Amino acid sequence: MDFEPNITPRADVIIRNESKDRYYITVAPSEIVNPGTATEKRVEEADPDKLGLLVTPNRLILEPGGMRSIRIVSLNNALTSDRIYRVRISPQVGDIETTQSNVANRDMAIKLLAAYDVLVTARPNDAKAHLVTTQGDKTLVIRNDGNTNLLLFDGELCATQPAKSKNDTTACQGVGSHRMYPGTSWELKTGSSTDTLHARQRLYASTEPKSVVLP
Incomplete structure (x- = not known):
């Protein structure tokens, strides 16, 4: 609700x-x-x-x-x-x-x-979620610096190979979902410093989810 x-x-x-x-x-x-x-x-x-x-x-x-x-x-x-x-x-x-x-x-x-x-x-009247990412050699940390929560779901962690074509990517590994409350972080273990999170993002219950790629 x-x-x-x-x-x-x-x-x-x-x-x-x-x-x-x-x-x-x-x-x-x-x-x-x-x-x-x-x-x-x-x-x-x-x-x-x-x-x-x-x-x-x-x-x-x-x-x-x-x-x-x-x-x-x-x-x-x-x-x-x-x-x-x-x-x-x-x-x-x-x-x-x-x-x-x-x-x-x-x-x-x-x-x-x-x-x-x-x-x-x-939620506050000026509700805004603001995701910030920090990428290390083997980690990807996603933090919500906003004042309201959002849901990341259907998440997949993907490693990008040296480009041979526009759509050249490796297989992705599912990481599930995570609700990002204000001030909280989600740390993912990655295979390299170039891995990205592909997920669907929903802010409010009434809004349609949108696809995001982080970072």
């Missing part, structure tokens, strides 16, 4: 119960402090004004076949950099009944439940 600059800072998450059980849902927002770093931590705050995020309801009951919405509102003003949140949606069910024919032959029931995290970004 992306609260982009200069748009209405609220959105809804729709959850649906497609099972035959009644679910009791707990919704817990947290701020992610120092995201993307070794000191990243999840901080809970009961006061929405201090947290900068209002999530309602915090608890709900979802009947079989039912559907409910969870409203998320950013209360942030005059941000100078991103604030990053995770909203955890955790389901619980009541007692599970099993049939029992006799003591020696009992049925066993196992119910697997999964909690989900919704990533929420509150």
Whole structure:
């Protein structure tokens, strides 16, 4: 969920119960402090004004076949950099009944439940990402010196051979994706000082990704 600059800072998450059980849902927002770093931590705050995020309801009951919405509102003003949140949606069910024919032959029931995290970004009005690269003999370091995050995905690290033709390149190695939070770096191990990263870049959730080559 992306609260982009200069748009209405609220959105809804729709959850649906497609099972035959009644679910009791707990919704817990947290701020992610120092995201993307070794000191990243999840901080809970009961006061929405201090947290900068209002999530309602915090608890709900979802009947079989039912559907409910969870409203998320950013209360942030005059941000100078991103604030990053995770909203955890955790389901619980009541007692599970099993049939029992006799003591020696009992049925066993196992119910697997999964909690989900919704990533929420509150961005400053002058949000700008600025990628800077530093290339060594065996490393390529990409750093975000801007004030907002972006996602690099479908990344491939490619080594360029001495040119024999316009399209003469070696095979590329996939390096996956990485979210570049403000002030964070992504270090890639390279084969030479001329390797380049070919990836797709998405700034906002609503914008189309574009292809980039770094450096």
